[in-house]
Amino acid sequence: MNATIVLLLVLALGLVSWFTARARARLLYAGRGSMHSMPQYHAWHVVLWVVVPAFVAWGLWSAISPVLIDQAVLNDPAAASLPQDPLQRSSILAEARSVASDPTFIGFSPLSTQLAEPMRAAQARFGLIGAILVGIVALAGGGYAFTRVRSRFPARTRVERAVMLLLLGASLLAVLTTAGIIASLVFEAGLFFKDVSPIAFLTGTHWSPANAIGDDVDANFGAVPLFWGTIYIGAIIAMIVAIPLGLMSAIYLTQYADTRTRKVLKPVLEILAGIPTVVYGYFAALTVAPAIRDLASSLGYPNPSTESALAAGLVMGVMIIPFVSSMADDAIAAVPRAMADGSLAMGATRSETIKKVLLPAALPGIVAGVMLAISRAIGETMIVVMAAGAAARLSADPLESMTTVTYQIVQLLTGDQEFNSPKTLSAFALGLVLFVVTLILNIIALRVVKRFREAYE
Amino acid sequence: MSNTWQTPEMTKRIARRHAAEKRFRLAGLTAIVLSLLFLAVLLFIMLKNGLGGLDWAFLTGSDATSADAAGVWGALKGSFLTMLVTLLLSFPMGVLAAIYLEEFAPRSRWIDWVEVSINNLAAVPSIIFGLLGLAVFINTLNLPRSSPLVGGLTLALMTMPIIVISGRNAIKAVPPSIRDAALAVGASPVQTVFHHVLPLALPGILTGTIIGMARALGETAPLLMIGMRAFVATPPGGITDPSSVLPMQIFLWSDEIDRGFVQNTSAAIIVLLVFLLAMNGLAIYLRNKFEVRW
Numbered sequence: 001m002n003a004t005i006v007l008l009l010v011l012a013l014g015l016v017s018w019f020t021a022r023a024r025a026r027l028l029y030a031g032r033g034s035m036h037s038m039p040q041y042h043a044w045h046v047v048l049w050v051v052v053p054a055f056v057a058w059g060l061w062s063a064i065s066p067v068l069i070d071q072a073v074l075n076d077p078a079a080a081s082l083p084q085d086p087l088q089r090s091s092i093l094a095e096a097r098s099v100a101s102d103p104t105f106i107g108f109s110p111l112s113t114q115l116a117e118p119m120r121a122a123q124a125r126f127g128l129i130g131a132i133l134v135g136i137v138a139l140a141g142g143g144y145a146f147t148r149v150r151s152r153f154p155a156r157t158r159v160e161r162a163v164m165l166l167l168l169g170a171s172l173l174a175v176l177t178t179a180g181i182i183a184s185l186v187f188e189a190g191l192f193f194k195d196v197s198p199i200a201f202l203t204g205t206h207w208s209p210a211n212a213i214g215d216d217v218d219a220n221f222g223a224v225p226l227f228w229g230t231i232y233i234g235a236i237i238a239m240i241v242a243i244p245l246g247l248m249s250a251i252y253l254t255q256y257a258d259t260r261t262r263k264v265l266k267p268v269l270e271i272l273a274g275i276p277t278v279v280y281g282y283f284a285a286l287t288v289a290p291a292i293r294d295l296a297s298s299l300g301y302p303n304p305s306t307e308s309a310l311a312a313g314l315v316m317g318v319m320i321i322p323f324v325s326s327m328a329d330d331a332i333a334a335v336p337r338a339m340a341d342g343s344l345a346m347g348a349t350r351s352e353t354i355k356k357v358l359l360p361a362a363l364p365g366i367v368a369g370v371m372l373a374i375s376r377a378i379g380e381t382m383i384v385v386m387a388a389g390a391a392a393r394l395s396a397d398p399l400e401s402m403t404t405v406t407y408q409i410v411q412l413l414t415g416d417q418e419f420n421s422p423k424t425l426s427a428f429a430l431g432l433v434l435f436v437v438t439l440i441l442n443i444i445a446l447r448v449v450k451r452f453r454e455a456y457e
Numbered sequence: 458m459s460n461t462w463q464t465p466e467m468t469k470r471i472a473r474r475h476a477a478e479k480r481f482r483l484a485g486l487t488a489i490v491l492s493l494l495f496l497a498v499l500l501f502i503m504l505k506n507g508l509g510g511l512d513w514a515f516l517t518g519s520d521a522t523s524a525d526a527a528g529v530w531g532a533l534k535g536s537f538l539t540m541l542v543t544l545l546l547s548f549p550m551g552v553l554a555a556i557y558l559e560e561f562a563p564r565s566r567w568i569d570w571v572e573v574s575i576n577n578l579a580a581v582p583s584i585i586f587g588l589l590g591l592a593v594f595i596n597t598l599n600l601p602r603s604s605p606l607v608g609g610l611t612l613a614l615m616t617m618p619i620i621v622i623s624g625r626n627a628i629k630a631v632p633p634s635i636r637d638a639a640l641a642v643g644a645s646p647v648q649t650v651f652h653h654v655l656p657l658a659l660p661g662i663l664t665g666t667i668i669g670m671a672r673a674l675g676e677t678a679p680l681l682m683i684g685m686r687a688f689v690a691t692p693p694g695g696i697t698d699p700s701s702v703l704p705m706q707i708f709l710w711s712d713e714i715d716r717g718f719v720q721n722t723s724a725a726i727i728v729l730l731v732f733l734l735a736m737n738g739l740a741i742y743l744r745n746k747f748e749v750r751w
Binding site for chain 2: 163164168173180184245246247248249251253267269272277283286322349351376378379385410438
């Protein structure tokens with residue numbers, strides 16, 4: 001509540017100062033005729049001086065005022081009966097804070113209700129002081145900047161410098177996100193590897209975190225079955241579907257289809273990439289998996305399960321088709337026309353040209369595209385969550401249920417959890433492995449694509 | 458003079474090559490038809506199962522324990538609020554970063570790092586962003602669990618690289634002559650970019666933004682991580698209330714054993730697909746209407 005008022009106050013001051021400063025700069029403009037900066041730059045310069053120091057002051061005040069409030073409450077006569085233990089003290093103060101903000105809240109300690117009144121008074125007092133402080137800082141900043149509204153003052157340069165800082169800050173956000181991902185994954189995974197040895201985690205073949213109590217923790221966190229399931233579903237079954245279909249559709253669209261057909265078919269194919277994964281997952285669970293089970297049992301396969309690696313991989317492969325197709329499209333388009341023309345002029349048919357000239361020449365690009373597709377498939381979550389199953393097993397049978405890294409991350413982190421048990425922390429270790437593997441695949445693929453493009457330019 | 462091309466062996470050989478040509482062409486066509494057939498079957502099954510459940514009560518109701526009473530409005534509102542947070546954060550940040558990288562960034566090691574990390578972030582699995590959101594926003598900053606605020610923040614981090622990449626392409630497509638003209642009549646570099654380059658690049662940036670937002674709207678996995686899977690029977694009132702989103706509602710309903718929820722799930726999928734289709738349609742319309750070929 002208080003924060004909203006202060007925010008509005010500062011913004012109102014900013015608005016007023018914008019108009020005042022522009023009016024003053026315009027007067028100067030009319031008097032002299034020649035100025036370094038246009039009036040609105042003077043206005044923005046003053047606004048910056050009003051708003052930025054005020055927000056800095058508000059941030060500082062929000063950081064120190066809780067301490068001041070607590071001190072004020074402790075000086076209250078009602079606080080004389082507080083226990084000396086600092087831990088109990090702070091917990092009672094925290095309760096008093098909750099009671100002060102919400103009168104219906106009932107604390108464990110009766111003292112907290114007594115202290116709520118002084119707490120509220122102190123909060124109001126220090127809130128008011130803070131608001132006044134912010135107001136003074138804003139006025140001081142604005143006043144300082146206002147005195148500098150002169151014809152020679154380079155307001156535009158100053159404003160543009162602030163804009164550049166903003167631009168730089170925005171682009172650093174991406175680095176910050178990457179750093180945040182790495183830091184949080186490494187930190188939490190580090191906590192996990194304190195309990196479980198990394199070697200047991202990366203090479204063990206038994207995965208059952210639910211049983212990981214007591215001494216044999218190491219034995220229950222062997223992640224190899226998860227890695228196998230991920231590779232089997234994402235990199236093998238899905239690619240068996242996606243590579244031929246994606247590649248052939250790219251070839252047909254670029255080499256055979258006329259412009260009109262291409263214009264219609266390409267966007268329609270792209271729809272496949274735009275469908276949310278949860279929809280694919282539902283389709284896999286509702287239609288594809290039962291169909292595969294029925295087919296398997298009609299072929300005499302004993303007890304096929306509803307959740308199968310094949311169903312998840314198949315649907316995932318279809319999802320990846322447009323991706324492979326557009327990567328292959330780019331790679332083929334990058335091959336110089338002269339190569340294909342030369343082959344056709346020698347009397348080769350179109351399909352011979354494609355198979356013997358275009359595809360070999362485009363191969364690095366296609367391989368990079370497939371690597372990106374694999375990195376996307378192994379990071380895919382919803383399809384495997386809904387269709388692949390929970391059983392961690394090492395098997396080459398596509399009709400068996402299989403689990404993946406992403407499935408286990410979801411499984412471990414949803415539902416009731418105590419945060420620091422090895423069970424929940426193992427999800428971050430799995431996330432770290434997933435992140436590192438996709439990162440490596442992406443970096444290699446992007447580098448191959450870059451070098452490949454340069455080779456033909 | 459006997460022609461080597463007309464010997465029986467040669468005719469046979471040419472016929473074989475032509476047959477191979479035809480087979481290859483047919484294989485290409487089959488690949489496309491198979492992919493589109495899959496799409497058609499998917500859409501058909503969703504429509505068949507879901508159309509019966511699409512009525513006013515379904516569109517205005519909230520989640521409930523019985524399939525008949527359950528509706529999609531609560532999740533839809535949650536999705537709107539989440540997308541609002543995502544858009545308000547990722548659009549300005551993405552556009553500003555794109556401007557900096559394309560127009561002002563010096564060639565330095567630092568900037569190379571920024572570019573590498575943006576390109577990689579665009580390809581990082583979405584579930585990793587969920588882990589980041591869980592570790593940073595919920596466990597470190599103690600923001601309210603399963604709220605549109607945290608969901609929007611997480612999705613904004615995921616959407617920003619997409620906006621940066623499409624924004625850079627749009628800015629790159631503005632011809633240098635525009636910049637030269639502005640600079641020549643005395644505009645400063647910042648004025649050139651904000652008064653001339655940015656307005657011309659805006660349609661392209663908006664197209665990329667809409668596509669990124671459509672992807673965020675369909676995203677489920679990162680939101681699972683930050684706990685947006687609770688049963689929420691009332692629509693959220695603000696961005697800090699617990700809420701669900703549309704794809705999450707689909708996921709939750711798909712887990713229900715009651716057969717009635719099959720209809721609900723499919724109907725919710727239809728609603729989601731209609732929104733996505735509308736957004737992508739808007740993106741294509743914008744591109745066709747405002748795109749200038751220089």
